[in-house]
Amino acid sequence: MIKKFLSHFLSPSLSRLLLQPIALVVLLASSVPALAELELTISKTSDDGIPIYIANIPGGATGVIEGDLKRSGRFTIIERSKITNLSAFGGELNGGEYNDITDYIVRGKEHEGGLQVELISTSDNAKTTYTISKNTNPRRVFHKAADKIYEKITREKGAFDTRLAYVTVTNKTSDNRQFRLYVSDSDGHKPQVILTSKQPIMSPAWSPDGKKLAYVSFEDNSSAIYVQDIFTGEKFMLSSREGSNSAPAWSPDGTKVAMSLSFNGSPDIYIVDAKSGDFTRVTTSSAIDTEPSWSGTNSIVFTSDRGGSPQLYQIAATGGKAKRLTFDGKYNSAADIANKKLAFITGNRGAYNVAIKSLSGEGKDFLSNGTLDESPTLSPNGAMVAYTTMKNGENSLAVVSDNSKARQFLTSPVGDIREPAWSPYLNH
């Protein structure tokens, strides 16, 4: 018809010339698949984690591994009743059979005092087996297994086999008040007292090797910074200068300790050599500069009220001009940095909550919703934040995942818990 129509106006050759491309276009249009390229949307607001099924492992590993993975906020633990006919460790397993239930299956068995676990991907039936050697603290074996699973799946190092240090105060209103410095597993289990004092103990800070703790003690009736070996109990005083000696923070290489000293008037940030005790001044403002936290080896983030209200600033470890990091709200303090993330306390309408932000970013996410949450400390992989929160008139220890999907209150000894500090990865 088109041809006929065109032939009315055009010569046959010209109409043919015009018709051929039209036919080609029609042909192409008909041969093009009706399916357009898929376009999907992935939102950050996701409630569920990666489904994982932990089979019953003799010796109590199952509960520990499940608790660790759950606390990270990255996993959804599949109820054990969902899979009942699973073969034992090492047995034949067709992952595809369980693909609709879970992404991964974990089986394990005790092995020479340690543990053997296998992680099976149900999508491709890929199996990875880990052998964890025995440890005097069997829970560490389980945490190590959880770390392996976490790392395999998320491609991030696990931080379950780590420790928490914190201070408890008992009888805080009486003369018999007692300050204790505790070290426990990252899940709060196995708490061990490494220091007891009737005088306040404050601001414990882990050395990068996870063997030493620097803390503030008032045992000589004035503030002083000590460094103590958690295994031997040996300690030495790092700084007991006039004025306040507070908020120690180990440099990533473990050679230096940043701290806030006020021997020069107002508290400023100083870096003290961990061996010699020599110091260099970092900040020189007349305001209060405190709570230093290392951001890499060359930079320090600290709290200062130089702007009129406590805010976070960043300054080179060698000093210089500080850069303000927080502008939102009238109170931002207590920064802790790990894996390019910065956890801090932010005040908002009379409430003080834990927030987290990217070190290079500007926005922040709230991680807690208490009225007086304090002392956030990031796990070394930055995936979890431990902090204290007021619960029943006393401070308790809580851990929240960086995506705020998981929150746990840790079991802790009696007393008011203060200033937790998350250890680095343990190499021992």
Add this chain to the structure above:
Amino acid sequence: MLKVLLRHPGAVLGAIILHLLLGGLFFFSFDWSEKPDLHEAGIPIAIITEGSLETQANSVAEEESAKPSEKQIIKEKQEATDAKEKAEKLEQQKIAEAQKKATAEKKKIAKKQAEAQKKAEAEKQKAALAAAQALKLKKESDNKKRLQLEAKQEEERLEREAAEQEKAIAEREAQRKADEAEKAQAEKAQAEAEAKEQDKKEQTAKLEAEQIEKEKKLAAKKAAEKKAEEKAEKEAERKAQKLAEKKAKDKAKKEAAKKEAAKKRAEEKKQERLAKEKAEKKAAALAAERKKEKEAEEAAERKLAEKRKAEEAERAKAAKEKAEKEAAAKAAAEKAEREKAEALAAKKAEYHRKWQEAQAKKKAEAAAADAKRKSDAEAAARNKSLEKAKYGALVSWGGKIQQHVKRRWHPPPGTKGEQAKVRITISNSGFISSGIQIKSCSGNPEFCASVKEAFERSEPLPRPPSKYNLSKSDRTITFKMD
């Protein structure tokens, strides 16, 4: 002829008009104003009248003022003659042409008429043929009807005769049966009467015998009574004895008489039995005679039936021969007719076969076209359905990927509102085959890196549905990460 002409009124009208035209031409071809032989006088003075003198004078004056020379006059005369000749010639030509035209028209009409006549004749012939054929058919039909009627009549006659014969036989048989029944009834009645009589007699004898027995018993009883009385009354005994002897004698007399009567009765009975036997013998003889008669009748009937049968066979044979002859004639005629019909039928069949072949070819072509259309439509529907199913499978697979990646994406904190667009192609084994292409990213490098890391740590992704042979473009997905 008139009928033929009436059938073509157009031709008739055309012919009339043509004739009128020819007549008109003929009529107008004459010059009625021309004066015969007067042109030799030169000037037409004879027609001048007194009333037209002045005009004549004027006219003369004019002529005089333009008076030609003699040469001129001769020339003009010559020219007039030429013109006249020319006109005459032209007129003649016209007449000839008209005549020619008329002739041609006539010829045409004649031809038409001849054709019409021919056609009419042909039609007439055809009609005659048809009439003859119809007549023939009618004759044949009549003949057939007549034959059928005759056959029917013959059949009816035969049937009638047979029915009459059957009726006669049946009547005779019925008569015979009735006679027999009557006879049998009479015999039966006689036998019954005889039997009745015999019974009566027997009953009488029986009664008498019973009476005798009774009397005997009574006499014995009485004798016993008498004996007893003799004992009691001696005197009376003698008297009684005498009386008894007297009575006994009477009784003996009576008994003898009775015996005589019984003997007589027995004789009578014997006589009766003999009579009965005689009657039976007579009846048997009668029955035998009747049987004989019946057999004779039956034989006669059989003979008659055979005769009838023979006659019928004869008739049937004759009818058969006649029918055969007729059939043969008919068959011959039919054969001729059949052959003719067969030839026609063969021709028709050939034509029909060709037509059928053409039709079949057309049909086959149409069917093939239809089948192709149908098959194309089916294929299109199948493709559409497949495409739909494929799309469904793709969407489902996309959903799985979406969830899979979402669970593994850990964007840096504080990146709310930031977006990225990523495009990946997934291999059949679930791995990203052509790299992670960040098409756009509104966030800081850390955010953008987290998007990339999300896909890296999501490998292997849920595998594409293996049921469908997905192309690379099918396996290419764009993700909006917000």
